[in-house]
Amino acid sequence: MPVCPDCKRDVPANQVVCQSCGAALDPRPHIDGDPVVVLHATSQEEATSAQAALEAEGIPAYVAPPGVGVFADESDIEVVVSADLADDAVAILNAPPLSDEEFAAAAAQSGSDE
Numbered sequence: 001m002p003v004c005p006d007c008k009r010d011v012p013a014n015q016v017v018c019q020s021c022g023a024a025l026d027p028r029p030h031i032d033g034d035p036v037v038v039l040h041a042t043s044q045e046e047a048t049s050a051q052a053a054l055e056a057e058g059i060p061a062y063v064a065p066p067g068v069g070v071f072a073d074e075s076d077i078e079v080v081v082s083a084d085l086a087d088d089a090v091a092i093l094n095a096p097p098l099s100d101e102e103f104a105a106a107a108a109q110s111g112s113d114e
């Protein structure tokens with residue numbers, strides 16, 4: 001578990017601010033390689049759901065709030081992954097939502113396709 005550089009308390013992974021003392025933390029605890037922004041979200045909900053979608057596919061991602069991200073943009077929320085996984089991440093984020101039929105087919109296929 002990461003440790004706050006300021007107060008030395010344990011902090012949960014993926015936190016960008018220490019919940020004990022408010023110190024800024026390195027928001028890249030488990031990204032290997034160069035961080036790449038794959039989504040500029042306009043809301044925390046959008047960023048969080050994108051992060052969840054990526055992590056469901058096995059791609060570690062973190063959400064950097066305004067002013068904290070790679071480019072420290074004050075106006076948007078960045079979803080960031082390793083450069084190695086950026087292409088996959090963009091493909092996942094750009095994939096259209098599955099219809100019920102497609103979802104069932106995919107689930108059936110993944111079940112029998114060992």
Ligand SMILES: [Zn+2]
Binds near residue numbers: 009020
């Ligand atoms: Zn702290």
